[in-house]
Amino acid sequence: MAAEMAAASVAAADRRVPVSVLTGFLGAGKTTLLNWLLAQPEAAGAAVLINEFGEVGVDHLLVEKVDDNVVLLDSGCVCCSVQGDLVKALKGLFMRALRGEIPPLRRVLIETTGLADPAPVIHTLLEEPFIAERYRCDGVLTAVDATHGLEQLGSQREVLRQAAMADRLLLTKCDLADEHGRAALAQRLSELNPGAGQIEVRGGVPASGVAALFDCGLYDPGGKVADVAQWLGEERLRTQAQAAAAAPMAWRRGAAPRRPAGTPQRHDEGIESYLLCFDEPVQWFGFADALGLILQVYGERILRVKGLINVAGDPLPRVVQCVHHVAYPPSSLPAWPQRPPCNDRRSRLVFIVRELPRSEVDTIFASLGGLTPLAA
Numbered sequence: 297m298a299a300e301m302a303a304a305s306v307a308a309a310d311r312r313v314p315v316s317v318l319t320g321f322l323g324a325g326k327t328t329l330l331n332w333l334l335a336q337p338e339a340a341g342a343a344v345l346i347n348e349f350g351e352v353g354v355d356h357l358l359v360e361k362v363d364d365n366v367v368l369l370d371s372g373c374v375c376c377s378v379q380g381d382l383v384k385a386l387k388g389l390f391m392r393a394l395r396g397e398i399p400p401l402r403r404v405l406i407e408t409t410g411l412a413d414p415a416p417v418i419h420t421l422l423e424e425p426f427i428a429e430r431y432r433c434d435g436v437l438t439a440v441d442a443t444h445g446l447e448q449l450g451s452q453r454e455v456l457r458q459a460a461m462a463d464r465l466l467l468t469k470c471d472l473a474d475e476h477g478r479a480a481l482a483q484r485l486s487e488l489n490p491g492a493g494q495i496e497v498r499g500g501v502p503a504s505g506v507a508a509l510f511d512c513g514l515y516d517p518g519g520k521v522a523d524v525a526q527w528l529g530e531e532r533l534r535t536q537a538q539a540a541a542a543a544p545m546a547w548r549r550g551a552a553p554r555r556p557a558g559t560p561q562r563h564d565e566g567i568e569s570y571l572l573c574f575d576e577p578v579q580w581f582g583f584a585d586a587l588g589l590i591l592q593v594y595g596e597r598i599l600r601v602k603g604l605i606n607v608a609g610d611p612l613p614r615v616v617q618c619v620h621h622v623a624y625p626p627s628s629l630p631a632w633p634q635r636p637p638c639n640d641r642r643s644r645l646v647f648i649v650r651e652l653p654r655s656e657v658d659t660i661f662a663s664l665g666g667l668t669p670l671a672a
């Protein structure tokens with residue numbers, strides 16, 4: 297406790313802009329938590345960077361408080377394009393605030409994709425010269441789904457890394473999980489990351505309030521399992537190798553190879569995403585029947601489904617969200633987006649799957665829902 301208070305006061309004296317990294321696996325509840333967070337007075341003036349996996353971003357449409365301070369990182373997963381997208385976005389925000397185009401930056405929140413490895417993001421915040429001079433990593437907040445997390449910790453390397461690197465572990469969907477499941481997940485997480493505070497989240501609201509999420513102190517790999525320092529070390533090697541590869545030929549002699557031995561493959565190669573589009577407004581019951589059957593039959597292989605549906609007779613876009621076998625209650629956006637691509641009012645549904653051919657999904661939509669999905 298004393299150490300935490302000391303770390304928080306060192307951070308308070310630091311004039312750099314605090315950055316919170318919100319991570320967690322696909323569908324764990326990051327955007328839901330972000331929406332709650334942005335409505336809190338403590339988050340006033342925060343800029344938000346949202347990154348998504350999949351061909352069409354939906355998350356930024358679901359963030360309720362969208363303004364000039366929300367930036368979509370849309371050229372791939374942030375952990376793969378960190379040097380491009382993330383650095384560019386943070387530099388851009390800083391310069392816009394400096395020129396007075398946006399209010400002074402009080403805080404930045406980064407929502408990573410569900411498949412992101414947080415290591416390159418943290419490494420960039422700690423070591424990229426321009427960024428590290430102006431921003432400080434104020435906390436890695438990892439959402440872990442209390443209904444699916446235990447199984448995902450065993451099957452997805454990303455989930456393990458996201459949990460091990462966390463400063464705070466947010467056990468989401470505790471309102472849906474049974475007591476036994478919550479306790480088993482909490483136990484597994486405390487083995488993986490004994491130093492991180494665990495906070496239960498129900499309906500997107502953390503039991504701790506905002507206080508426990510901000511001002512976590514300067515990021516300290518030393519307080520975590522040894523793997524974390526090793527992963528950050530691998531990022532350093534990777535960045536050096538990339539810099540060497542980008543340098544003129546004469547400087548490259550003796551440089552490290554592009555992908556240093558022992559550095560991990562970023563994403564599980566079995567995972568892919570595809571986008572289904574429906575041109576005409578869909579009949580909700582046929583659509584819901586078909587989607588229900590797809591989840592029932594293929595739920596194990598479906599990591600995430602989300603999208604906006606143009607339902608016949610409904611003027612508002614309906615938001616569909618699923619994780620494995622579970623379809624969450626649909627909601628509606630207050631209006632159709634004004635910007636492309638979703639302003640054309642076609643229904644768009646993103647599937648993120650493991651080894652599930654698109655043709656299987658198409659067949660069920662066609663036979664049960666009378667719908668012929670088009671590739672985008």
Ligand SMILES: Nc1nc2c(ncn2[C@@H]2O[C@H](COP(=O)(O)OP(=O)(O)OP(=O)(O)O)[C@@H](O)[C@H]2O)c(=O)[nH]1
Nearest residue numbers: 322323324325326327328410469498499500617624
């Ligand atoms: N009951 C309940 N539902 C939740 C909770 N948190 C999130 N959900 C639901 O879970 C679904 C996925 O939540 P999101 O917040 O979109 O998850 P995400 O982590 O942002 O998803 P990706 O960005 O696709 O990885 C949505 O339908 C949410 O309403 C929670 O604490 N309780």
